[in-house]
Amino acid sequence: MDKRFPFTDFPSGWYVVGLSSELPRGAVRTIRYFGRELVMYRTESGRFRVTEPYCPHLGAHLGRGKVDGENLACGFHGWKFDGRGVCVRAYGKNVPKTKIDTWHALERHQTLMVWYDALGREPSWEPPDLDTEGWTPFKFESFEFASHPQETSENSVDLGHFTEVHAFSKAWVLKDAVTEGPVLKASYGVTKQVIPSLPQIGVDAHFHVQVHGLGYSYVQGEVPSLKVRYRHLVLSTPVSEGRVHMRLATSIERFRSRALTEVMHRFTFRGLVSEVESDLPFWETKRYVERPVLARGDGPIHKYRKWAKQFYPPKAA
Ligand code: FES
Ligand SMILES: [Fe+2]
Structure with missing residues (x-):
C-alpha cells in the first residue's frame, strides 16, 4: 500500500468500474482496477458481466475475446464460456470441465459495478435501487x-x-x-x-x-x-x-x-x-x-x- 494509507487491503464493497454507455451490446473491454486487470463484456441480450482476464485453456487474454450470443468466446482457440464462467464449448462434442472465475456484477443507475472482497466472500448487501421516475438521467x-x-x-x-x-x-x-x-x-x-x-x-x-x-x-x-x-x-x-x-x-x-x-x-x-x-x-x-x-x-x-x-x-x- 501507499505509505500514506496504512490500510491492509482494498475494502470490500460494490465499486463502479464503468458506465453503461461505455459498454454497448457485444462489446468486450479490459479494465484496470484493484491493482489487476479484469475483462467486462455485454451479451447480445444486454447482460453485463465481468471475468478474470486469462483463459484457462492456454492463457489467452480474454480482452481479445468476443461475445457470442450470451457467451464469451476466447479469441485464441474459440472456446466459449457462459455467464458463470463455465466452459460450454471447445472444439467439438468434448467439452473440458473448466471455468474462468467471474466477478459479481451489477448494473444500476447507468453504472457498471462489481463486488470486491479480498477473501472472495459473497456480497452481503447491495447499493440502493432508486426509483428514477420523474428524475433526469445522471x-x-x-x-x-x-x-x-x-x-x-x-x-x-x-x-x-x-x-x-x-x-x-x-x-x-x-x-x-x-x-x-x-x-x-x-x-x-x-x-x-x-x-x-x-x-x-x-x-x-x-x-x-x-x-x-x-x-x-x-x-x-x-x-x-x-x-x-x-x-x-x-x-x-x-x-x-x-x-x-x-x-x-x-x-x-x-x-x-x-x-x-x-x-x-x-x-x-x-x-x-x-x-x-x-x-x-x-x-x-x-x-x-x-x-x-x-x-x-x-x-x-x-x-x-x-x-x-x-x-x-x-x-x-
Ligand atoms: S487460450 Fe482460450 S481457447 Fe485457447
Ligand atoms: Fe468535501
Whole structure:
C-alpha cells in the first residue's frame, strides 16, 4: 500500500468500474482496477458481466475475446464460456470441465459495478435501487488521483471542512450520523455564498448522505429557494494501491419545463464537480492520521472509522 494509507487491503464493497454507455451490446473491454486487470463484456441480450482476464485453456487474454450470443468466446482457440464462467464449448462434442472465475456484477443507475472482497466472500448487501421516475438521467464526470476510498468517503462526516474548503458560510447538522450495517447516514444543512464578495446573499441547501460501503455514496438534497431536488453519486474505485478513480453523477427532479430542467441540472452538476475539485487537492496530498487530534466542531470521524473497519478482511489470528 501507499505509505500514506496504512490500510491492509482494498475494502470490500460494490465499486463502479464503468458506465453503461461505455459498454454497448457485444462489446468486450479490459479494465484496470484493484491493482489487476479484469475483462467486462455485454451479451447480445444486454447482460453485463465481468471475468478474470486469462483463459484457462492456454492463457489467452480474454480482452481479445468476443461475445457470442450470451457467451464469451476466447479469441485464441474459440472456446466459449457462459455467464458463470463455465466452459460450454471447445472444439467439438468434448467439452473440458473448466471455468474462468467471474466477478459479481451489477448494473444500476447507468453504472457498471462489481463486488470486491479480498477473501472472495459473497456480497452481503447491495447499493440502493432508486426509483428514477420523474428524475433526469445522471450526468457524469470522473477524476483519477492519488487517494483511497476510505479517505474520500470520510468527507461525508467531516463537518469541519465544509466552511473552509467548500465556502459554505454556514454548515449545520440536521441529523447526526447513524450506522446501519454497511450504511452510514447523516443529514446536513449548508448556506452557500452565491457571490463571493457578498456573504449576506446565500442559498440554503439540505442534504442527506448515505454511504454504502466506501466506494458508493448517495446524496439526496434540496435547495428549497430554487425548488430544486437533486441526487448526487460519489463513487470511488481503487485503481491500484494509493490511487482511486472517482466518478461523480447528478440527477435532478424534473421541472415541467424541459429547458428549465436542463439549466438546473447543469447548474447542480457543475456545483458538485466544483465542490469535488475543491476537495481534490487535499485528498491528493494528505495522509491518513490514525490517531487524529480532534476538537469540538469536528464531525463524527471516530464513528465513521469504527464503521469503516467492517470492510477490511479480519486480521489473521
Ligand atoms: S487460450 Fe482460450 S481457447 Fe485457447
Ligand atoms: Fe468535501
